[in-house]
Structure formats: structure tokens, C-alpha cells
Amino acid sequence: xxxxxxxxxxxxxxxxxxxxxxxxxxxxxxxxxxxxxxxxxxxxxxxxxxxxxxxxxxxxxxxxxxxxxxxxxxxxxxxxxxxxxxxxxxxxxxxxxxxxxxxxxxxxxxxxxxxxxxxxxxxxxxxxxxxxxxxxxxxxxxxxxxxxxxxxxxxxxxxxxxxxxxxxxxxxxxxxxxxxxxxxxxxxxxxxxxxxxxxxxxxxxxxxxxxxxxxxxxxxxxxxxxxxxxxxxxxxxxxxxxxxxxxxxxxxxxxxxxxx
Amino acid sequence: xxxxxxxxxxxxxxxxxxxxxxxxxxxxxxxxxxxxxxxxxxxxxxxxxxxxxxxxxxxxxxxxxxxxxxxxxxxxxxxxxxxxxxxxxxxxxxxxxxxxxxxxxxxxxxxxxxxxxxxxxxxxxxxxxxxxxxxxxxxxxxxxxxxxxxxxxxxxxxxxx
Numbered sequence: 436x437x438x439x440x441x442x443x444x445x446x447x448x449x450x451x452x453x454x455x456x457x458x459x460x461x462x463x464x465x466x467x468x469x470x471x472x473x474x475x476x477x478x479x480x481x482x483x484x485x486x487x488x489x490x491x492x493x494x495x496x497x498x499x500x501x502x503x504x505x506x507x508x509x510x511x512x513x514x515x516x517x518x519x520x521x522x523x524x525x526x527x528x529x530x531x532x533x534x535x536x537x538x539x540x541x542x543x544x545x546x547x548x549x550x551x552x553x554x555x556x557x558x559x560x561x562x563x564x565x566x567x568x569x570x571x572x573x574x575x576x577x578x579x580x581x582x583x584x585x586x587x588x589x590x591x592x593x594x595x596x597x598x599x600x601x602x603x604x605x606x607x608x609x610x611x612x613x614x615x616x617x618x619x620x621x622x623x624x625x626x627x628x629x630x631x632x633x634x635x636x637x638x639x640x641x642x643x644x645x646x647x648x649x650x651x652x653x654x655x656x657x658x659x660x661x662x663x664x665x666x667x668x669x670x671x672x673x674x675x676x677x678x679x680x681x682x683x684x685x686x687x688x689x690x691x692x693x694x695x
Numbered sequence: 696x697x698x699x700x701x702x703x704x705x706x707x708x709x710x711x712x713x714x715x716x717x718x719x720x721x722x723x724x725x726x727x728x729x730x731x732x733x734x735x736x737x738x739x740x741x742x743x744x745x746x747x748x749x750x751x752x753x754x755x756x757x758x759x760x761x762x763x764x765x766x767x768x769x770x771x772x773x774x775x776x777x778x779x780x781x782x783x784x785x786x787x788x789x790x791x792x793x794x795x796x797x798x799x800x801x802x803x804x805x806x807x808x809x810x811x812x813x814x815x816x817x818x819x820x821x822x823x824x825x826x827x828x829x830x831x832x833x834x835x836x837x838x839x840x841x842x843x844x845x846x847x848x849x850x851x852x853x854x855x856x
Contacts, residue, residue, distance in 0.1 A: 441697075441714040441760045469756045470738055472715070482714065484761060510750070530827025531808065532741060535750040536757060610739075612826070 437478045443487045447591055451566050453483040454587035461485055461589060463541025464508060466533050491540065491591050499597050505540030505564075505590040512539060519695070520601035521559070524551050524619070527605060529612050540590035543575075546582050546638055548669065549613040551605060553639035556593060558619035558630035559601070564592040579638050598623045600653075602694040604686040606633075608673050615674055616682040618642075620690040626650040629687060634668050634679045645687055655688040699763040703728065704772025712759040718752075719743045721759035722769060730770035730800050734829070741828035744801040744808075745769045751808035753827070770800035773807070783807055783845040790850065792841030794832035801828050806842045815846050818853070 441462070444450040453459060458480035462468055471477050485491060491506035496517045503512060513526035513534060528534055528542075528551050542552040543563060556563070556572045563570045566589045575583045584590070598621035605617040614633035621628045627649040629642045648657045663683045668676035700709040703726060710725040722728045722745070733755050734742035743755040746768040773781045780788065783806050793799045802825065809816060809824040816824070821839045830838060844850045 436715040439714045441758060443760065443763070465758070465761075466738065466756060469717075469758075473736065482758075484758075486761065530741070531805065531824055532744055532751045532753045532827050533738065533756075535752050 436472045437475060439472075439479050439482055441482045441484055443484045445487055445489065447488055447490050447566050447589060450483050450485055450488055450589055451587065453481070454589065456481060457586065459483055459587070461544065461587075463506065463538040463544070464536035465541075466529065466537040467541070467545050467547065485540070485589065486538070491589075496597075501595045501597055502564075503539055503593050503595070505592055506538050507540075509534035509537050509539070509542075518559075518595055518597045518601075520598075520603055520619070520621075521555050521595060524555050524603040524605075527551070527607075533612075539593055543593065544582065544584060544590055546576060546580050547613070548579050548635065548638040549608070549611075549615070549617075549633040550639075551603065551614055551617055551632065554614075554617050554619040554630040554632040555603060556595070556630075557639050557641060558621040558628045559595045559598060560621075560623060560625075560628060561596070562594040563590055564594060565589055566591055569594075576639050579636060581638070596623065600694040602690040604690040604693065606682050606686055608633075616679050616686055618683060618686040618690050620649070620687060620694055622649075622653060622694065627653060629690075631663075631683050631687075634663075634683050636667050636669055642683065642687065649691060653691065653694075655691045658684060658688050658691070697760055699759055701762050701765050701767050703767045704769060710759075714758065714760060716759045717755055718745070718747070718757045718759045718762050718767075719754035721762075722754060722767075728769050728771050732797055732800055734797060734801075734831075739827075739829060740798065741801040741805060741825075742798050744804040744828065746804060746808060749811075751805055768804070770803055773803060781807075783810070783842065786841040786845035787838070790837050790841040790844055792834070792838045794830075794834045798828060798830045798832075802830070802838055806845065809842070810846055815848060816842070818843060 460479035462482040462484045491504040509525045600622040603619040605614045608615040616633040629645045663680040665676040665680040670676040696711040732742035734740035738756040
């Protein structure tokens with residue numbers, strides 16, 4: 436690693452001030468950033484650790500909305516249970532030690548194209564709350580490792596409207612424990628939303644053809660005959676674009692069948 | 696350099712670290728607690744697992760500064776003062792839960808975290824919990840058996856393989 440300083444602010448305001456310097460970078464649980472620093476793929480002068488910010492801790496459920504602090508770990512989301520599909524998703528990220536450090540805000544800010552949380556946020560129609568504004572999930576995920584966040588903007592919380600039914604199915608890439616393909620299906624008052632991670636070079640995205648079919652008839656059979664184009668899907672040694680396209684349909688059907 | 700203080704295995708310690716100093720490096724190089732192993736340095740293998748404020752974490756993927764003020768437990772603190780092994784360590788010895796032994800510190804610390812959460816895990820729960828602990832000797836069978844035994848369950852039916 437190149438040398439850098441670490442600040443540990445206690446409030447969001449202090450963290451935002453520390454991130455005002457353009458060579459500063461936010462540090463969540465560090466489960467992605469620290470390996471990246473070790474490879475010298477990033478060279479911030481200063482890391483601003485967000486794990487000590489009390490305002491970014493805690494999970495609250497109120498009127499059908501679950502609000503999770505940006506610095507809440509995957510283990511704490513897994514243990515919460517008030518949004519079952521989300522807790523199940525969190526309980527299958529990485530391994531137990533990673534889940535004890537990694538945070539929801541960190542995952543969403545990084546927007547890895549194979550990460551699990553982006554699929555949950557997009558399918559649930561979550562709201563990303565930052566120190567300056569609220570961003571709808573539909574406007575938040577811009578592309579590969581790209582989000583609507585400005586430089587130095589901090590995810591302080593994520594608000595999930597709890598769907599009527601939901602489920603996440605992850606086809607595990609066993610070495611990285613990321614999703615080779617993951618599909619989150621949520622039945623909301625405004626219809627069904629389907630979000631796909633791990634498949635596209637553009638990152639997490641909605642599968643609108645499946646949403647239309649499932650909104651008319653919420654059953655796995657409603658997806659018969661629907662398929663995803665392999666164009667612009669991720670192709671690597673773990674799976675071809677065609678294989679991932681096939682998996683998208685399979686995982687969507689499994690998620691529909693398992694939704695509760 | 697920044698001064699950090701923490702409690703390691705019940706003892707108050709402090710030291711000067713750089714921002715980039717990993718908790719694993721602080722434990723091994725500053726504190727000379729070399730029982731915590733660095734196997735992969737890429738967060739995959741789990742040989743460096745320690746407990747920070749009671750939670751299992753990979754000490755190679757956390758900065759020492761982040762543990763300032765924390766309670767840290769390492770493999771060195773598992774046995775009693777007189778060297779008597781704890782139940783998990785004794786079970787690893789009894790059931791041949793190690794071959795080369797390199798991954799063992801992480802296995803024992805992960806097992807301790809598991810048994811605190813789930814005192815009587817099934818074999819599949821043990822395997823699931825050890826997802827982030829890799830044994831290059833592939834000696835998983837007896838590791839799982841040792842942890843089941845440490846939890847007080849009868850392992851006589853689990854054949855050696």
C-alpha cells in the first residue's frame with residue numbers, strides 16, 4: 436500500500452468536511468477498499484473512516500419502511516429480519532468475518548457489478564440517503580462502479596419500502612463469493628420489480644420484460660418464453676455471456692417461486 | 696505515525712502505527728503475537744481471523760487505527776495462563792483437526808465465534824460458518840469434527856475419512 440493518513444470522524448458533518456479534500460476517500464468496512472489499496476489500484480492521501488459515525492448506525496422500521504444506517508454491517512442486516520429477503524441476502528454476502536466488517540453504504544457506493552445489495556436496492560425501489568440529498572435507486576446506479584454520488588458525498592442511510600413479497604436468488608461464484616448472477620424480485624403495490632446483478636457490463640439493471648409479465652401473472656410460468664439477450668453481458672472465465680443470460684431467467688424463476 | 700491503544704487478550708497495549716498498518720501487522724510485528732497468521736493477504740483465507748469487540752474479523756483487512764480502543768482477542772489468549780488448552784483447542788488436538796497447522800489459529804478463532812452464536816451447530820452449519828477459512832491441506836473433515844466435539848456433541852458416528 437502507498438502511505439496515507441486515516442481520520443475517524445464522529446459525526447457526518449466532520450466526515451463531510453474531511454472528505455472535502457479531493458485526495459481523501461471514504462472508508463466503510465474496507466472489505467473491498469483495503470484489498471484494492473494493497474494492489475496499489477488506489478492512492479488516496481487520506482482515508483476517512485465512517486464506522487465511528489454514530490448517526491450512520493442503527494436499523495429502524497417505521498410504517499412499512501426499513502431504514503438502515505450507511506455504516507451498518509451485513510451481519511447486522513442479516514440479524515434484523517424485518518425485511519426477510521434483504522436479511523437473507525445479507526446473510527449470504529462473503530463470509531462471516533467479511534459480514535462483520537462490510538457495510539451496506541460501502542457496497543452501494545462501490546457499486547460492484549456483481550455485488551448483492553445493488554440488486555436489493557433497485558428491486559425494492561429503495562432511496563439512497565446522503566449527507567446532502569435523497570436519491571431514488573432508479574437514478575442512483577449509473578454503470579460499472581459508477582453511481583450518482585458526487586465527490587465526497589456520503590451515504591448516511593438507505594430506506595427500503597418493505598415489499599409485499601420478495602426474494603433474492605444468487606448463483607454463487609464460489610471463489611469470490613460474489614454473485615455470478617443474482618436476481619432480486621420484489622412485489623410492490625405498484626407492480627413487480629426485477630433487478631439483476633452480476634450479468635451486465637453496465638452493472639445492476641432492471642429486467643422490464645419480466646416485470647411486465649410478472650405484474651400480470653406472478654408465477655414462474657409467466658416467464659416461459661422470455662429470455663435475455665447475451666449482448667453486453669459479462670463474459671469471463673467463470674461464465675460466458677450466453678451462460679449468464681440463461682442464468683438470469685433461471686434465477687428469476689427461482690426467486691419468483693421462493694418469494695414470500 | 697499515530698498512537699493507538701487497545702486491549703489484546705485482556706492486556707492494555709499501545710503503539711505507534713502508520714495509517715496503512717494493518718491490524719494483522721500490528722499484532723505480529725509490534726506486539727510479537729505471531730500466532731495470527733497471514734496466509735493470503737487478499738481476505739480469502741481466514742488464517743488471520745481475530746475477534747474485535749467480540750466479532751470475528753480478518754485482521755489483514757482492517758487497519759490497526761480502526762481497532763483503537765477496541766477489545767481484541769487472538770489465538771494467544773485462548774489457552775489458560777498455565778497453558779491448558781481451551782475446549783476448541785483440545786478438540787483440535789484430540790480429533791486431529793490440523794495437519795500443517797497454518798490455518799489453525801483462524802479456524803480456532805472462527806470456531807469460537809461460531810460457538811458463541813450457535814452453541815450446538817450442525818455439521819453443515821459449521822461448514823457454512825467456515826466459508827471464509829481455507830485449509831490448504833484440505834483437512835476440513837476433522838476440523839468440522841473437532842468443532843462439533845468442542846460443542847459437546849457426540850462425534851463418534853463421524854467416521855474418519
